Amino acid sequence: MRLISALIVVGAAVACVSPNSQAAQEQSSQAVSDAAEPFRVIGNIYFVGGQYGSYLITTPEGHILHDTGSADMHPLIVSNIEKLGFSVRDIRIMISSHAHWDHVEGHAAMKRVTGAQVVALGGDAVALESGRDNSAIGARNFEPVSVDRVIEDGDTVSLGGVTLRALWTGGHTQGATMWMTTVQDGGNTYSIAFRGGEIPNAGAPLANNPRHATVVADTQRTLQRLRELDPPDLFLHNHPQDPPQALDPALPVDPRCATCLDAEGFRRMVARVETTFEAMLQEAEGNGGQ
Numbered sequence: 001m002r003l004i005s006a007l008i009v010v011g012a013a014v015a016c017v018s019p020n021s022q023a024a025q026e027q028s029s030q031a032v033s034d035a036a037e038p039f040r041v042i043g044n045i046y047f048v049g050g051q052y053g054s055y056l057i058t059t060p061e062g063h064i065l066h067d068t069g070s071a072d073m074h075p076l077i078v079s080n081i082e083k084l085g086f087s088v089r090d091i092r093i094m095i096s097s098h099a100h101w102d103h104v105e106g107h108a109a110m111k112r113v114t115g116a117q118v119v120a121l122g123g124d125a126v127a128l129e130s131g132r133d134n135s136a137i138g139a140r141n142f143e144p145v146s147v148d149r150v151i152e153d154g155d156t157v158s159l160g161g162v163t164l165r166a167l168w169t170g171g172h173t174q175g176a177t178m179w180m181t182t183v184q185d186g187g188n189t190y191s192i193a194f195r196g197g198e199i200p201n202a203g204a205p206l207a208n209n210p211r212h213a214t215v216v217a218d219t220q221r222t223l224q225r226l227r228e229l230d231p232p233d234l235f236l237h238n239h240p241q242d243p244p245q246a247l248d249p250a251l252p253v254d255p256r257c258a259t260c261l262d263a264e265g266f267r268r269m270v271a272r273v274e275t276t277f278e279a280m281l282q283e284a285e286g287n288g289g290q
């Protein structure tokens with residue numbers, strides 16, 4: 001019975017799982033006034049987001065935007081892109097970390113401005129087109145946006161000599177995607193991964209969840225993939241780290257980057273979320289009346 005009551009509990013508006021980012025999300029409206037300055041992170045990758053880590057990947061043939069943030073962050077992201085000297089009208093492709101409002105609520109507005117192609121994977125494409133959050137936690141809904149290209153695990157997006165490869169990490173949302181690429185900077189090549197998501201939000205029902213019935217298996221598969229992955233030289237999170245992580249000094253990254261993790265930071269993050277998910281599973285089993 002306790003399990004049934006747990007299923008009825010719908011998560012609050014908090015969309016991402018990092019305890020460090022929870023407070024930031026609860027201050028969503030404040031985030032707009034706390035306008036983070038845009039800057040070049042590394043190579044052709046620029047930080048253009050406020051609290052929610054949006055990135056612009058520039059190419060000679062137009063740009064790729066990764067995450068559009070919440071709807072109220074749209075003007076900030078537009079002005080940040082223009083401040084860097086780029087035009088939002090040159091954005092050709094929009095991709096995302098995962099279909100939670102704090103990362104994709106701004107998609108519809110950004111598509112109206114840019115006419116860019118929206119690319120999304122599986123269940124996240126369903127969420128974007130319906131505007132209904134279909135993740136385990138059931139966070140708040142958002143303005144629907146049409147998806148121009150529905151991709152599968154391993155598919156790539158290419159523009160102007162840049163290629164990003166999609167790695168499905170569907171534990172956090174059904175189509176959470178870690179986008180991977182390489183950049184040149186200072187004569188060296190660096191492997192880059194943009195965070196997708198790892199495990200369900202705290203409080204998400206794990207058993208018989210009607211929104212995401214395979215959430216446990218999908219999370220276990222996600223964690224296995226992340227554990228077995230050769231860690232990227234640079235992992236670009238979609239929330240600032242508090243405190244910002246110390247980085248490998250060999251990485252030519254702007255020191256203002258609060259969303260950057262190096263390979264060791266990535267390993268630590270994976271280990272941490274694995275421990276967290278084990279505890280969530282144990283708690284779910286306890287609620288099941290064992």
Ligand SMILES: [Zn+2]
Nearest residue numbers: 015016017100
């Ligand atoms: Zn999230």
